Amino acid sequence: MKNQIIIRGKRRLDGELHVTGAKNSVLPLIACCIMSEKEIHIHNCPSIADIFCMIEIIRSIGGYAVLEGDTLVIDCKNANPKLVTADLTSGIRSSVFILGPILARFRFADISYPGGCEIGLRPIDLHIYGLKCLGVKVTEVNGMIVCDGSEKTGGVVDLDFPSVGATENLMMAGVLGMGVTVIRNAAREPEIVDLQNFINYLGGKVSGAGTGVITVEGVASLHGGEYTPIGDRIAAATYLAAVGTAGGSARITGIDPEHMHAVLQKMRRAGCKIDEFADGVFIRVTDRLRAVHKIETQPFPGFPTDMQPQITAMLAAADGSSCIVENLFESRFKYTAQLIKMGARIIVKDRVAVVKGVNGLHGTQVLAEDLRGGAALVVAALGAEGETVIGGVQHIDRGYKNIEESFARLGADIVRV
Ligand code: EPZ
Numbered sequence: 001m002k003n004q005i006i007i008r009g010k011r012r013l014d015g016e017l018h019v020t021g022a023k024n025s026v027l028p029l030i031a032c033c034i035m036s037e038k039e040i041h042i043h044n045c046p047s048i049a050d051i052f053c054m055i056e057i058i059r060s061i062g063g064y065a066v067l068e069g070d071t072l073v074i075d076c077k078n079a080n081p082k083l084v085t086a087d088l089t090s091g092i093r094s095s096v097f098i099l100g101p102i103l104a105r106f107r108f109a110d111i112s113y114p115g116g117c118e119i120g121l122r123p124i125d126l127h128i129y130g131l132k133c134l135g136v137k138v139t140e141v142n143g144m145i146v147c148d149g150s151e152k153t154g155g156v157v158d159l160d161f162p163s164v165g166a167t168e169n170l171m172m173a174g175v176l177g178m179g180v181t182v183i184r185n186a187a188r189e190p191e192i193v194d195l196q197n198f199i200n201y202l203g204g205k206v207s208g209a210g211t212g213v214i215t216v217e218g219v220a221s222l223h224g225g226e227y228t229p230i231g232d233r234i235a236a237a238t239y240l241a242a243v244g245t246a247g248g249s250a251r252i253t254g255i256d257p258e259h260m261h262a263v264l265q266k267m268r269r270a271g272c273k274i275d276e277f278a279d280g281v282f283i284r285v286t287d288r289l290r291a292v293h294k295i296e297t298q299p300f301p302g303f304p305t306d307m308q309p310q311i312t313a314m315l316a317a318a319d320g321s322s323c324i325v326e327n328l329f330e331s332r333f334k335y336t337a338q339l340i341k342m343g344a345r346i347i348v349k350d351r352v353a354v355v356k357g358v359n360g361l362h363g364t365q366v367l368a369e370d371l372r373g374g375a376a377l378v379v380a381a382l383g384a385e386g387e388t389v390i391g392g393v394q395h396i397d398r399g400y401k402n403i404e405e406s407f408a409r410l411g412a413d414i415v416r417v
Contacts, residue, residue: 002416003393005404007381009363012248013410019236019254020046020070021229023399024306025191027097028168029198029229030054033074034063034101035176036202038224044254045072046232049398057095060084061102075224081106096124097165100172103136103149107177110146118370118395120329126166130157134173134181154179154218162187162299167214168195174216175204181216188212189300190259194230201227231255234306235400236281237263238375241310242407243283244272245317245383250410253280262303266292266311270318291320291357297327309335309376316344317383318357326351335373338366342384360385368392371399378403382412 021044031054033040045051047067055072058065061083063076081102095114102109114124128138128145135153139146154177157170167187172195174181186192188210196209202225205217231254243250244267257264257276264274264281270289275282292315297305305328315322316339326332333353336346342361347354363386368374374396381388390396393416396403404414 003391004417005378005390005393006415006417007363007378007388007390008413009246009381009384009386009388010360011246011382011411011413013243013246013250013382013407013412014248015410016251016253017239017406017409019231019252020044020401022191022194022232022234023048023050024164024234025194025229026051026072027054028172028191028195029227030058030065030072030074031098031101032172032195032198032202033058034061034076034079034098035105035172036222036224037077038222039073039075040202040224041226042072042074043070043226043228045070046401048401049394054095057098081109084109084111096127097169097172099127099131099145099147100169101175103131103147103152103173104176107149107152108147109149110144112144118334118373119332124165126159126161126163127169130159130166130170130183131173133157134170136173152177152179154181156182157184159183159185161185162212164189164192167192171195171199171206171209171214171216174218175199175206176221177218179218181218183214184212186212186214187299190230190233190256198227198229201225230259233259234304234372236260237304237307238310238379238400239406239410240267240272240274240281240283241307241314242379242382243410244270244285244289244314245379246412247285247383248410249282249284251280251282255280257281262301263307263311266295266303270315289314289318291315291318291322291355294323294325296325299328305329305332306372308332309372310379312336312346312353312355313339313376313380315355315357316346316380317360320357322355322357324353324355326353332373334369335376338377339380341366342380342388344380362386363388365389365391368395371395375400375403378407382407382414
């Protein structure tokens with residue numbers, strides 16, 4: 001398995017990229033298919049590691065799932081929740097939102113505690129609290145979460161925090177059966193709206209996604225069909241940050257600019273010229289970027305935490321000091337140690353990073369330790385003087401398909417070895 005990328009930086013980028021379907025939309029859509037007994041096709045599906053993990057989960061509970069080109073064919077007619085094993089769901093974070101669909105269709109579900117990951121503990125207390133509000137009996141028995149939904153009635157859930165995963169899980173838990181589920185202080189991400197549209201397309205009754213209050217009316221069953229998810233706003237924004245770092249221009253298509261305004265605003269403040277159109281954005285960067293006084297990550301529509309590492313990498317060589325505040329995860333600045341090896345001047349204290357722009361970074365040996373932190377190293381290397389060797393590329397492959405090919409298409413000197 002090749003898992004190093006070598007980049008010779010300071011080459012201007014120019015060209016066009018079309019983004020695939022959003023990883024963080026396709027993952028819950030796959031889980032949602034568990035509730036239907038008909039065949040479903042999901043188009044524009046990214047062939048990345050996290051998606052393959054979810055395909056494995058569907059197969060391991062007796063479902064059929066095959067990626068044919070970029071169309072995922074799923075049929076959960078023969079799904080059997082008794083087949084959910086501990087090691088299976090502890091492997092990938094997003095497995096936690098198979099809980100809702102399994103409960104909705106089968107009334108009971110046992111899954112293991114999903115693993116934390118490199119950026120934080122990733123608790124699921126809000127998921128469990130919400131299920132209990134809906135009448136599900138939840139017990140935790142040596143690392144397994146045992147849910148009895150035989151008396152699930154629907155109900156009102158007031159989330160302490162607009163958790164994306166908890167919102168998705170609870171939306172799906174209410175789709176089948178009796179009762180109405182209301183989720184207040186729900187997450188508003190575009191991926192939540194995509195999930196609502198998918199559920200309604202399959203015959204469900206969900207409303208309010210994109211606002212803080214989502215209502216789900218239980219129905220008897222879901223049918224099949226085909227669906228194209230929204231484009232990946234984080235992948236698109238990653239490509240924009242790379243152009244910001246290396247200079248040049250690029251047209252990024254397959255994305256709705258409405259899903260990226262917080263990021264576009266900060267990139268414009270840094271000096272990037274960005275035009276928006278129905279199916280994407282065009283970015284042009286001619287001069288050295290300016291620092292951005294402050295960027296604070298927030299739930300949507302605020303600045304997305306999944307772009308925090310990449311924008312920090314872009315600002316490492318900007319003119320002036322920028323302050324980055326990470327409000328969502330407790331340890332999402334690990335990658336800054338690698339940027340400092342490349343010559344960046346960054347001070348991190350708890351959830352705040354102060355980035356003092358330097359004239360330019362220089363290439364060296366660096367290590368990716370998580371998905372978006374790894375993407376930030378690629379962004380930094382594309383603007384750095386000399387050669388950068390990035391190890392741990394398997395982390396980047398979780399969210400970007402052949403990231404080296406995308407940047408090579410924009411003219412970067414980048415190879416995987
Ligand atoms: C989703 O994770 C995304 N993953 C993450 O993207 C993203 O960073 C995150 O939302 C925030 O936007 C997928 O969609 C597969 P949360 P999720 O529940 O659902 C706390 C990537 O790089 N929390 O909104 O796990 C939690 O600890 C990944 O693609 C609780 O306290 O995010 C965190 O501090 C990384 N209790 C905050 O909420 C809970 O029960 C946000 O978590 C649940 C969450």
